[in-house]
Amino acid sequence: MKFIYAIGISLISLFSFSQETPELLLAELTKQFPNVRDFTLSPNGKEILFTAQSVMGNLSAIVSVKKENNIWSQPEIASFSGMHFDLEPYFASNGLTLYFVSSRPLDQSQIQQKDFDIWFVERATLDAAWSEPKNIGSPINTEDGEFYPSIANNGDFYFTRDNPDLKTKDDIYISVYEKNRYQKPKKLPMSINTEGYEYNAFIAPDASYIIFGSYNRKDGFGSGDLYISFQTEDGWTPAENLGANINSNKMDYCPFVDTKTNTLYFTSKRDHTKVQQEKALTTEEFISELHKADNGSSRLYQVSIDALLKQ
Numbered sequence: 220m221k222f223i224y225a226i227g228i229s230l231i232s233l234f235s236f237s238q239e240t241p242e243l244l245l246a247e248l249t250k251q252f253p254n255v256r257d258f259t260l261s262p263n264g265k266e267i268l269f270t271a272q273s274v275m276g277n278l279s280a281i282v283s284v285k286k287e288n289n290i291w292s293q294p295e296i297a298s299f300s301g302m303h304f305d306l307e308p309y310f311a312s313n314g315l316t317l318y319f320v321s322s323r324p325l326d327q328s329q330i331q332q333k334d335f336d337i338w339f340v341e342r343a344t345l346d347a348a349w350s351e352p353k354n355i356g357s358p359i360n361t362e363d364g365e366f367y368p369s370i371a372n373n374g375d376f377y378f379t380r381d382n383p384d385l386k387t388k389d390d391i392y393i394s395v396y397e398k399n400r401y402q403k404p405k406k407l408p409m410s411i412n413t414e415g416y417e418y419n420a421f422i423a424p425d426a427s428y429i430i431f432g433s434y435n436r437k438d439g440f441g442s443g444d445l446y447i448s449f450q451t452e453d454g455w456t457p458a459e460n461l462g463a464n465i466n467s468n469k470m471d472y473c474p475f476v477d478t479k480t481n482t483l484y485f486t487s488k489r490d491h492t493k494v495q496q497e498k499a500l501t502t503e504e505f506i507s508e509l510h511k512a513d514n515g516s517s518r519l520y521q522v523s524i525d526a527l528l529k530q
Contacts, residue, residue, distance in 0.1 A: 220399040222254045238464040241522040244484060248284060248407055253348040255282075257367075257419075257473040258488040259308045259317075263345065264479075268308040268317070270518060279304045281319060299340050299352050304332060309368045312424070316341050317349065318368040325354060335364040337378060349391060358403045359394050367419045367473075371426040376401055379418040385411065391420045391431055412449050421474045426450055428528070430483070431473040433458070441468035445485060447527075465522060469515065472506075481525040490515035 221261065245267070249255045252271040259268050265286045271294070272279045281300040287294045290451055303307035318339045322332040337359055342351040359365060364381040366389075371377070374396030381389050390412045392404040406412055416434035423429070427450050434443045437484075444466040446458040460466065467489040475484045482524075491513040512518055 229309070229396050236460065237524070241465060241485075241487070241520040243512050244361065244519040244521045245284065245291065246518070248291060249519060250512055251294075251511070252282075253403040255519055256517045257307045258484045258519055259310050260477055261310050261482070262312060262314045262473070263347070264477075265345075267291070267315075268310075270306040270308070272306075272330050272517070279302075281305045283473055287382045298349050304328075307367050309370070311370060312372060314345055318355070318370070318492050320354075320368070321352070322365050324353070327352070328395050333383075334362060334371070335366060336360040337365050337368050338519045343432075357400055369420055369422045370423050372424045373426070375422070375426065376404075377407075377420050377422045377429070378404075380404070388415050388416045389418045391417050391429075408455055410457045412444075416443075419473050423476055424474070429455070430461070430474040430476065430525070432474070442488075443472045444469050445474055460522075476524070481523060482521055484519060484521050485525045486517050487511060487515055487520050488515055501511075 232404055249269070253274040253278060255269050256272065257270045258271045267284050268281055270279055271282045281297045282294045282296045284294050303321050305319055305321045305323070305502045307320040309319070310319055316339055318337055321334055321338050322335050323338070324331055324333050337355045339355055340352050342349050354360060359378065361374060361380070363383065366379040366381070368379045376394040376396065378392055379389050380392050391407045393407060394401040394404040411417060411429065411431065413433070413436070415436065418432050420429055420431035428447055428448050430445060432443050433439070433446050436444065438460050443469040445461045447461055450460040465471065465483070465485070465488060469488040469490060470488070471485060471487045473486040476482065477484070492511065492515060493508060
């Protein structure tokens with residue numbers, strides 16, 4: 220049964236709780252990549268997958284790090300990635316299926332890219348190797364671009380679709396899982412989608428809330444922001460901005476919540492480069508400032524939203 224939230228949550232009451240400051244995640248392990256984005260954590264908490272990309276974002280692969288003796292391993296490109304443009308991994312609840320997005324051709328003996336589809340790989344056990352990738356197919360994939368898979372416990376499949384035939388831009392869709400198959404996807408309501416860009420939706424396992432990205436809304440802080448909407452008896456509440464503590468004046472996107480701890484993981488291009496200097500920098504100091512983790516490149520962050528979700 221879906222958890223029901225009270226109707227009429229205002230922006231003031233929603234964010235009256237004390238928010239922690241987002242912290243960089245895996246900064247030492249990920250700084251070797253020009254950009255990192257999106258994040259998924261295995262159900263047992265021992266494997267993280269994220270996307271690493273080139274400076275311009277035209278080269279993209281899914282990277283894995285694993286926890287061994289309570290220490291995260293060095294990043295390695297996932298066995299199914301590294302040849303094509305791959306991104307946005309998402310673990311199924313059993314950890315044995317992994318969904319991701321790719322522009323790889325349906326015939327994987329070819330190298331010519333196609334539109335973005337949602338794919339998946341499987342494994343027999345948590346320690347087994349991943350299978351060859353499989354396209355999830357219709358009705359989720361179409362000739363348009365499909366992105367950012369997220370699945371509720373009841374099997375309902377949430378994702379982003381870029382449909383150029385609609386006057387709206389990117390929208391968030393749901394494909395209901397019924398009678399052991401996915402049904403024709405439907406756009407989520409206008410309390411979530413608008414005529415602008417909505418994307419990167421994380422659905423709570425019980426579908427009680429959805430956190431997603433939206434671009435240049437009137438209540439935004441600049442570029443892309445993260446928003447939340449709650450499931451009620453009357454449908455989805457109007458989406459609320461997650462606030463200036465989480466969102467910055469740069470691009471904030473790709474949310475994922477570890478619901479065991481209510482930790483929000485997300486990607487941000489926030490820039491803390493110190494541009495006003497009290498004295499001339501040495502060459503070493505200048506290079507150090509250029510290469511600091513939060514220098515405007517895409518990086519992974521984490522912050523507790525426990526207080527928000529327990530209101």
